[in-house]
Amino acid sequence: MERRQRKNINDLSVLLLASIFMNGFETGGYQASLLYIGEEYALDHSAQGVIASVELFATMIAPILLGSIADKAGKKIMLTLFTAMRVFSGIIILLATDSLPFAVGVFVLGFATSIIQYVAIAEMDDAYPVTKHKRMGGITAMYAFGAVIAPIIVGAAINNSFGWKSFFASDCIISFVLAILLWKISFEPREKLSDGEVSDDGSAAASGNEIYFGGVALLCIIMFIYVGVENGVGFFLNGFMHDHVNSERGYFAVSLFWMAMIPSRILCGYFCKYRRFLLCAAPTGAAILLAVLSAVTNEYLAFVLVFCMGFFCGAVYPNVLTYAADFSGTKTATVIAAITVATGVGGTVISAAFGFLETAIGFTGSFRILAVILALDLLFALPVVFDMRKRRKG
Template sequence: MNSNDKSEKFDFLWLVLFLIIFINGFEAGGYQASLRSIGQNYDLSETSKGLFAATELFATMLAPLILGAWADANVKTKCIKLLLVIQFVAAAGIQIIGLQSAFVVGVFFLGLTTSALQFISIAALADSYPISGSKKIGFMTSMYALGALVAPLVVEYYLGLGLTWKVLFVILAVGSLISFAGIMASGEGKREAAARGASADGSTKKETEFFLMGILLLCVIMCIYVGFENGFAYFVETLFADVLDSSLGRYALSVFWAMMIPSRVFVGYFAKRARAILLTALVAIPLLTVLVALMDNSLVVFALCIPLGFASGAIYPCVLNMMIPFAGKNTAFSTGMITTATGIGGVVFTALTGFNAEHLGMRMAIGILAAFYIFSIAAAICAGRMYLKRSQGTNGAS
């Protein structure tokens, strides 16, 4: 008994998995904050910068399609080790090789590995901690937003010291090595044993059948949301620097990401109101975005990024809450569909924003992003009605 207690005391697999998700967020936020410097280094147009950003997002979309079954068929911690090695090689290659083609290849593999590490780490946490896993996953998802929050500030600091944008990939390579060492040292297998017939959160009220239309509507919402999020985040620094003549861009990006953390905590506390919160957020985001596109004062635009980040942060947890009655027993398949939709949105809308920025101007490009939320609002209204019927039916069945 004592030896078991000691082993539990020194169990740190969950910390390593948290670190991996934090590094993923750091990579996303750092790449967004570095894109302008990278574009200057390679003399890229706005369209080319959008395509550079879309390259990573395309790989992010592919990962759940080509690696999901592989991860399920193997020990997940072993999969994580292999992916960390690939991530290290990709980050190191970008530092060492100065060719633009090498950068594109490296970024593609970084997108592939970070996406795969994201969903495999979450699955590994759930498998290893069947009792406390649901609570840990809630904190785990916040680590991504925290990493994305910190990264632009770090980028601002070392660029201010006169260092190159390649420092970001040095940090990623070191993070991959530390994570690999942590996974190696933490061992494998379950850390907790759930009682037979009991669920991790004490409620197994999802014995309904898979409902494709509901999942597809949620996919539409996530596709447009992630498309907006990436399009806005990748080009907000350019908006501040080139249009508003301000150096607040990286700080605005950090505030945008920071507000997602309390937003997701808020949704967690009021999960039963997910439908209403989702619709409110989907209406608020385009209204705030139009104001951002119209304003000439950089401080006002900076301030608008605060509620915009809070509203944006609510979308993903609300969609996941609404997914449960639609998914039935096919939660993994449903999550995969939504993940793929986010990748499609990221690729299409980021490239589209770059194209529009070059040909129509940055203000118009950001305004166009807001217009697509008309489809999200319509999808949310339809999905909300279906959600009420499904959730009531589920509760009645239980």
């Protein structure tokens, strides 16, 4: 009886995790495919940066246009509708014969995945108030897991007749099945947290009904920087391995980068009571490792550094989300949408700039600049940590 009840509680969680998995799947696959897409459409690194930023621009504007609608229209209809939209985007990409229609398809894909991302996370917060902080580690780990699997598929499929489009075809099919399952399931809360009850990080149940705008603004800045650097590294890591390290296994480096985030994010879920330390240490450690990676020319050493950097990077997102849950009041979708906008802006600006930067000064200088930018996250993490401590004491 208890086992059946647990299964019923987690049925929605499974589909939300699958939705986030597919977003990570798309991210990792697109990053690993960019080099081959550039070869097929005759795009240099500057143009590849622009084509990468098209999707990220869509992830930026989607929450701006539709950010608060999920709290009003309902998360079920939004999640189902935009999962179906990514199927449509996949069809456009598969039929594309040059870079312009491909860019249109990728724009639609980025728009859809952005909505899916913030709605799925907000629904996890709402449906599981008792265990929401631990589940943030799991949900971000699933994103990383999807990003691990996709580059391997790209690497295996690149030499067949369908090439990199095999990845987008698989994304299209899985998303179609997922849209049907989301439409069928109930989105009613699976847990109930009574007033004054303690949640999984030891905090009280209620964090207030109002959004804490100062805290949310700091989280947005942290994610603007982090996701911008993460995408700059992710999209051009294959090119760095090819041109700077003289390795043909750049897709494997992309996979390692995301693979390291899985244990990192799971551990963050279990050790969420240490989130103050983790939020500060994660971007600092990642910045140091990125600076070291920029000078490496040995393939195996590069693999080790990429994995370690991914481990540190992986801790940023789940810890930001636990603070977002505390700062959002009753407007979870609105706050997660704001953070998603920040990630889209960061990804768009830094990915586009990196392509031109690499053309001008090369990979070594470009990665070092990204490392300095990422280190700035510590300056914005410290006020979040100390301000939250003051709010709790007050």
